[in-house]
Amino acid sequence: MAADDQTPPFAGVLCRRFRVCGVVQGVGFRPWVWRLATGLGLDGWVENDSSGVTIQVEGEEAAVAAFERALRGSPPPQARIEWIDVVTLAPRRSAADAGPRSAAGFTILDSHRQAGGATSLPADIAPCAACLAEIHDPSNRRHRHPFANCTDCGPRFTVIRALPYDRATTTLATFPLCPDCAREYADPADRRFHAQPIACPACGPVVWFDAGPEAHAGRPAPAYGSSDDAIRAARASLRSGSILAVKGVGGFHLVCDATNPAAVALLRSRKHRPSKPLAVIVASAADCAAFASLSAAERRLLESPERPIVLLAKREDGAALAAGAPPAEAVAPGIAHVGVMLPAFPLHALLLDAADGRPMPALVMTSGNVADAPIEIDNAAAIAHLGPIVDGFLLHDRPIHVPCDDSVVRLAAGHLLPLRRSRGYAPLPLPLADDGPDLLAIGGELKATLCVARGRHAWMSQHVGDVTIPAALSTLERTARHLLALFAIRPAAIAADLHPGYLSTELARKFAAELGVPLLQIQHHQAHAAALLADRYATHREPLAGPALIAAFDGSGFCADGSIAGSEFFMCAGGDAAGGGAVSGLQPCARLAPFLLPGGEACIRHPWRTALALLHAAGIPWDAALPPVQAAGLAAPILRRQLDRRLATVITTSMGRLFDGVAAILGLRQSIDHEGEAAMSLEGLASDPLASPRIHSFTIHPLAGGTFCIGWEALLRGIVADLRAGVAPRDLAAGFHRAVAEMIVAVAGAVGDSQEGERPLAVGLTGGVFQNALLVEEAFACLTAASYEPFGHRIVPPNDGGIALGQILLGRAALARSRCPQAVKAGGID
Ligand SMILES: [Zn+2]
Numbered sequence: 001m002a003a004d005d006q007t008p009p010f011a012g013v014l015c016r017r018f019r020v021c022g023v024v025q026g027v028g029f030r031p032w033v034w035r036l037a038t039g040l041g042l043d044g045w046v047e048n049d050s051s052g053v054t055i056q057v058e059g060e061e062a063a064v065a066a067f068e069r070a071l072r073g074s075p076p077p078q079a080r081i082e083w084i085d086v087v088t089l090a091p092r093r094s095a096a097d098a099g100p101r102s103a104a105g106f107t108i109l110d111s112h113r114q115a116g117g118a119t120s121l122p123a124d125i126a127p128c129a130a131c132l133a134e135i136h137d138p139s140n141r142r143h144r145h146p147f148a149n150c151t152d153c154g155p156r157f158t159v160i161r162a163l164p165y166d167r168a169t170t171t172l173a174t175f176p177l178c179p180d181c182a183r184e185y186a187d188p189a190d191r192r193f194h195a196q197p198i199a200c201p202a203c204g205p206v207v208w209f210d211a212g213p214e215a216h217a218g219r220p221a222p223a224y225g226s227s228d229d230a231i232r233a234a235r236a237s238l239r240s241g242s243i244l245a246v247k248g249v250g251g252f253h254l255v256c257d258a259t260n261p262a263a264v265a266l267l268r269s270r271k272h273r274p275s276k277p278l279a280v281i282v283a284s285a286a287d288c289a290a291f292a293s294l295s296a297a298e299r300r301l302l303e304s305p306e307r308p309i310v311l312l313a314k315r316e317d318g319a320a321l322a323a324g325a326p327p328a329e330a331v332a333p334g335i336a337h338v339g340v341m342l343p344a345f346p347l348h349a350l351l352l353d354a355a356d357g358r359p360m361p362a363l364v365m366t367s368g369n370v371a372d373a374p375i376e377i378d379n380a381a382a383i384a385h386l387g388p389i390v391d392g393f394l395l396h397d398r399p400i401h402v403p404c405d406d407s408v409v410r411l412a413a414g415h416l417l418p419l420r421r422s423r424g425y426a427p428l429p430l431p432l433a434d435d436g437p438d439l440l441a442i443g444g445e446l447k448a449t450l451c452v453a454r455g456r457h458a459w460m461s462q463h464v465g466d467v468t469i470p471a472a473l474s475t476l477e478r479t480a481r482h483l484l485a486l487f488a489i490r491p492a493a494i495a496a497d498l499h500p501g502y503l504s505t506e507l508a509r510k511f512a513a514e515l516g517v518p519l520l521q522i523q524h525h526q527a528h529a530a531a532l533l534a535d536r537y538a539t540h541r542e543p544l545a546g547p548a549l550i551a552a553f554d555g556s557g558f559c560a561d562g563s564i565a566g567s568e569f570f571m572c573a574g575g576d577a578a579g580g581g582a583v584s585g586l587q588p589c590a591r592l593a594p595f596l597l598p599g600g601e602a603c604i605r606h607p608w609r610t611a612l613a614l615l616h617a618a619g620i621p622w623d624a625a626l627p628p629v630q631a632a633g634l635a636a637p638i639l640r641r642q643l644d645r646r647l648a649t650v651i652t653t654s655m656g657r658l659f660d661g662v663a664a665i666l667g668l669r670q671s672i673d674h675e676g677e678a679a680m681s682l683e684g685l686a687s688d689p690l691a692s693p694r695i696h697s698f699t700i701h702p703l704a705g706g707t708f709c710i711g712w713e714a715l716l717r718g719i720v721a722d723l724r725a726g727v728a729p730r731d732l733a734a735g736f737h738r739a740v741a742e743m744i745v746a747v748a749g750a751v752g753d754s755q756e757g758e759r760p761l762a763v764g765l766t767g768g769v770f771q772n773a774l775l776v777e778e779a780f781a782c783l784t785a786a787s788y789e790p791f792g793h794r795i796v797p798p799n800d801g802g803i804a805l806g807q808i809l810l811g812r813a814a815l816a817r818s819r820c821p822q823a824v825k826a827g828g829i830d
């Protein structure tokens with residue numbers, strides 16, 4: 001190539017080769033290139049290879065320039081180009097031959113497999129406008145076909161068994177193409193050229209409705225002739241108040257009519273889920289305007305090809321509610337937000353449309369699982385496990401290879417804040433600032449995801465869930481093996497959390513033993529901080545300009561000295577902050593003043609216990625009128641003895657528990673049934689548009705070793721005094737959020753004053769507490785006003801669903817230190 005490069009081109013004719021890297025396979029890239037090159041009269045070829053797509057074009061200089069402009073400026077909608085290498089080659093023909101009537105033509109070469117593994121695997125893509133138009137067009141052969149897809153849309157990650165991505169390596173391999181589909185598949189001018197999951201009513205998968213336990217044999221019920229008959233039968237059943245299990249793209253959903261309070265209550269009681277918010281699906285963004293407020297940015301997120309669940313503020317004005325048919329309050333009780341999504345699968349669009357003349361305004365769509373087990377993907381297993389919960393099954397026979405829950409996102413401070421990165425996003429590659437050895441990072445315990453890395457790419461898995469459940473732990477293991485195989489990764493080490501009790505750490509130990517590589521245990525909050533730095537690099541593609549402070553706030557994380565922390569601030573140097581250098585230099589510099597949790601884990605489920613412990617520590621009397629004292633009832637004296645004598649207590653610095661305690665003091669939640677419930681209700685109360693923040697002060701004390709401790713006792717005393725004086729809880733909730741934002745600014749100031757030349761320029765926010773959009777917005781506003789550059793998560797979640805990415809960076813840094821004889825072995829090579 002280098003020799004070719006030196007050859008001067010013939011005047012007027014140009015030959016160029018482009019190597020395009022990024023997400024360029026499985027997204028209609030080659031047919032797009034074919035159409036573009038053919039339209040411009042260029043000769044040449046395009047082929048997939050292990051690192052992306054290689055294109056060679058030859059023709060008139062102006063046509064080649066136009067080709068390059070389009071390649072850089074307007075690639076296919078689902079493609080994500082990371083970089084393009086260009087070389088100029090000697091043309092094979094003279095200027096006289098060039099032009100639109102050239103005989104050589106442009107061809108699509110067969111996929112070319114190289115050693116070294118792929119760098120990209122497409123995520124599932126929601127139905128495109130063209131496919132949706134077809135399924136609603138009575139003259140189209142795919143009219144009301146629930147599996148319509150094309151090169152721009154359709155299932156990908158969930159149906160791919162192996163690479164290269166070809167129909168034979170997907171779960172569609174058992175569906176031979178009919179002549180019409182085969183023609184579309186082979187025609188480069190067709191939008192279904194090489195669309196691997198292509199299907200039609202003649203040759204594709206089918207849907208059937210299985211109502212009642214006697215029909216639970218898992219085979220198509222003869223009563224329903226076509227897929228559409230089955231969908232109509234399911235709609236009729238939903239209208240009558242049934243709960244159905246519906247097989248989707250990445251697994252089953254439990255579905256009921258969201259506008260029917262009795263159906264929602266029935267679903268809650270059968271799923272033993274009294275208050276956890278349920279997501280709803282509507283046919284279009286306009287359909288949620290009746291019950292949720294929607295900004296232009298939120299609408300773009302809802303309609304994006306990733307089709308996540310978007311958390312939207314509920315509309316509280318009665319007029320709007322009366323005009324539409326809003327989802328029952330029971331869908332998301334007692335909180336200010338509701339999760340909404342649009343159809344990510346043509347089947348879902350058909351369930352919602354008004355084909356029978358009556359619209360279906362909104363359906364509840366929640367993960368089809370029992371308790372927190374992984375989402376069901378197999379027909380027979382779903383019938384066995386979900387049978388007792390549902391009244392019927394809407395099934396199909398397109399096998400799901402990888403379970404993949406819906407993603408959940410919201411907007412905070414004008415940016416996307418991911419809460420769960422799964423369908424539509426996983427496993428798109430994330431660019432890393434630095435190269436390093438192959439690694440597998442196994443993540444945490446709740447909201448588990450894992451991450452694999454090779455060179456300057458990392459791939460986060462889909463959301464696996466709570467791996468204290470054996471079935472979820474097996475899913476995590478299968479996911480690890482699948483991703484290692486797909487990307488041909490040979491880990492030089494396995495990274496895991498430092499917590500000795502995490503089952504994921506046991507799984508990491510098993511992998512390390514099997515592969516004969518070290519296990520690297522990474523401190524929890526450092527992993528959060530490193531994940532944020534990697535996220536920032538992936539978003540900005542440049543390192544931090546100077547020193548940064550990172551606030552990591554969550555429920556709990558295990559520390560090297562055996563203590564449990566839940567609020568840690570780190571300083572890190574600028575320059576190469578996303579690389580191993582800076583992340584290995586994360587210096588702890590501040591935390592909340594510690595407090596006791598009586599009964600340890602019991603405090604998580606019963607925020608009143610945390611509230612009483614906080615009041616006790618702050619010297620505030622347990623006034624019988626305070627809601628947590630009332631909730632404690634006869635248990636109060638026992639708890640007091642426990643706290644006085646420090647019996648069966650755990651010491652913590654948890655910001656998550658501080659939020660829980662304040663929520664209980666303000667009378668919001670004394671006991672909870674899902675993680676983050678109390679904090680979510682506090683955010684909802686504080687987001688009341690009528691709230692005028694009532695802000696109380698806190699203290700900052702220097703500790704030995706140049707670190708700082710934030711005293712929250714005065715803050716709590718102020719809140720309780722105001723509450724007794726009749727100040728509205730919403731004003732106190734808003735003031736508490738502001739005070740926590742100001743704590744971050746105060747720590748940045750204290751750290752800057754104490755260390756010569758180490759004043760932070762940027763301040764990052766990570767940890768599960770920052771799922772709170774109001775807190776993110778308050779912190780951004782306060783930090784900006786104090787001239788810091790705030791940054792938060794935009795690609796991986798701030799919660800434990802993001803830590804595997806941080807474990808990759810810190811694992812590589814630990815591996816580098818262990819290989820350097822002068823290095824100090826800090827925290828963790830097993
Ligand atoms: Zn399409």
Ligand SMILES: [Zn+2]
Pocket residue numbers: 177178179180181182199200201202203204
């Ligand atoms: Zn067909």
Ligand SMILES: [Zn+2]
Pocket residue numbers: 524528554555556557767768799800
């Ligand atoms: Zn955490």
